[in-house]
Amino acid sequence: xxxxxxxxxxxxxxxxxxxxxxxxxxxxxxxxxxxxxxxxxxxxxxxxxxxxxxxxxxxxxxxxxxxxxxxxxxxxxxxxxxxxxxxxxxxxxxxxxxxxxxxxxxxxxxxxxxxxxxxxxxxxxxxxxxxxxxxxxxxxxxxxxxxxxxxxxxxxxxxxxxxxxxxxxxxxxxxxxxxxxx
Numbered sequence: 001x002x003x004x005x006x007x008x009x010x011x012x013x014x015x016x017x018x019x020x021x022x023x024x025x026x027x028x029x030x031x032x033x034x035x036x037x038x039x040x041x042x043x044x045x046x047x048x049x050x051x052x053x054x055x056x057x058x059x060x061x062x063x064x065x066x067x068x069x070x071x072x073x074x075x076x077x078x079x080x081x082x083x084x085x086x087x088x089x090x091x092x093x094x095x096x097x098x099x100x101x102x103x104x105x106x107x108x109x110x111x112x113x114x115x116x117x118x119x120x121x122x123x124x125x126x127x128x129x130x131x132x133x134x135x136x137x138x139x140x141x142x143x144x145x146x147x148x149x150x151x152x153x154x155x156x157x158x159x160x161x162x163x164x165x166x167x168x169x170x171x172x173x174x175x176x177x178x179x180x181x182x
Contacts, residue, residue: 095107
């Protein structure tokens with residue numbers, strides 16, 4: 001049903017300018033992830049939700065069961081599951097967890113340099129010789145990694161009270177604490 005449903009959803013969403021990124025049928029939830037060039041705003045996601053809901057009214061994905069429909073964009077850290085996802089992620093930083101028994105480290109992070117129907121090339125400092133080709137069969141999980149636009153992420157120390165964020169006693173309070181009464 002999932003492949004048939006995916007085809008129906010893709011056909012329904014295409015006229016609205018959306019690409020179907022993913023469909024999940026799980027424990028009473030139908031999760032539909034969509035995207036389009038330039039991203040999706042709330043109004044366009046609402047339009048897509050109405051179209052998907054109408055489709056599911058005539059093509060029940062969970063016959064005889066109640067379910068919740070969720071339609072959303074993939075977000076900044078999106079999962080990569082198909083060759084098409086990796087092809088779209090060329091130039092982006094990704095984190096990959098390989099399947100048990102794959103050569104090399106199980107978790108790696110790097111930039112997708114190229115991708116095709118068979119696999120992708122990842123380059124990064126923690127990869128041997130700076131890069132490695134992965135077949136999709138080696139990938140257990142992968143997702144894009146949000147980059148902070150050239151700004152380093154705050155360190156743990158800064159988030160939990162650096163000198164910049166410490167409270168400084170106000171002069172008024174200090175004066176009040178010095179006043180004594182007899």
